[in-house]
Amino acid sequence: MEVLSIIISVIGLIVHLIQKADTSSNSASVSSYRDTTYEVVYEFTEEEKLENMNIDSLNICYKTAGSANFSIEKARRTLLNNYVETDFYIDEIIIRQNCMYIKVLHSIPFKSTNKCYGAAFSINYMTANNRVSVYGSKKINADEEQVFKQIASELIIAVS
Template sequence: MEVLGTIISVIGLIVYIIQKVNQSSHGDTNTTYYTDTTYAVVHEFTPQEKLDNMNIDSLNICYKTAGITGFSIEKARLTLLNHYVEKDFYIDDVIIRQNCMYIKVRHSIPYNDGNKCYGAAFSMNFMTVNNGVSVYGSKKINADEEQVFKEIANELITAVA
């Protein structure tokens, strides 16, 4: 019985020493540790999910219309995604559905401010009957936002013309 008590005491002492060594190598147990974590993409949105998030039913206010001869919606998409560089807003995504292009934009208010923290969606519609291109956005109550939307619509038309 005495041997069993000694073995338990020795095991307890070893566990105590391991805990103290572990604590000293990691610091105090009350300290918060930060680790660098790389996040993997869990879900890639489909074009339909992106359109659902853009709330495309609210894009019913025409901000700019122009006639463009020889307009190609695919060429316009490539221009906006690959070659269009504008300091006043960024194009995040472009999705085509028949003769309509949905454009996700990151912009600032006022228009030429450096902080692009606002997101908006626009639709660019092509009417084959009259070679007309219209840019639609959502209704804005704030006059500053409405002016920004007009400026963005103007730039989008200019870029694809």
Template sequence: MEVLGTIISVIGLIVHIIQKVNQSSHGDTNTTYYTDTTYAVVHKFTPQEKLDNMNIDSLNICYKTAGISGFSIEKARRTLLNSYVQHDFYIDDVIIRQNCMYIKVMHAIPFNGGNKCYGASFSMNFMTVNDGVAVYGSKKINADEELVFKEIANELIKAVS
């Protein structure tokens, strides 16, 4: 009798294991699984770290200059971040250092393309002596990129005028 009870117990255990294996391989219809897709900010870059990542030393090609009387760098910053809307590119970040504004731009190639997956940095420098504003970017070998940079510089000057 004890042997029969042990056999029934072993068979019951095997059936239970097989059921659990089936549930795990086919999914249990009575259980809902949730995946946590929240992302915590691991590190927030300081303005100095952002400037280091922009590689500001390479911003040495002047793409556009203009004379703008009554220019205010803080007003230009607010204009670019808050109210400047452009379909051809968008401004990701603006950092001010004295009379210079560093601008991170996302754009497309060609200029009016839909996929804004290219990032570029520009500096907008204000020269108090002659009320001049100059937009600098990095040197581009590709003619299409250079044309896009000239268009962006032109739009930046128009926006802050």
């Protein structure tokens, strides 16, 4: 009997709390809007960004082209300043010697508007044969692999 009394009391307390929460949320004043801004709490270093890009997995060559008078810095400026593509956009570029690591935001399928997928690519310049290659990671999904091939094509056109 005592256990039943405790159970009824707990249920009554829960119902009372729910009613109070519902009442307080319905009577909240709309005029008391408080704007909050978000500060950057921590800025990743380039090494941490490269680690997050998982650059060791960028081992599939998606596209290669010849390029005379290639400059990695000129390619970076081209991608950031002059190359505007509506199908994807470049979020980050990090340069290491003759290699450029690029974080791209894109959609699947390629021409869709919701760019909620992130991918990393590397553009490598080989001085021995004046060739530029775009590397990405291996994808199991055929749709994603097709998007990667299209992004690689756009990147190679932009830098060569």
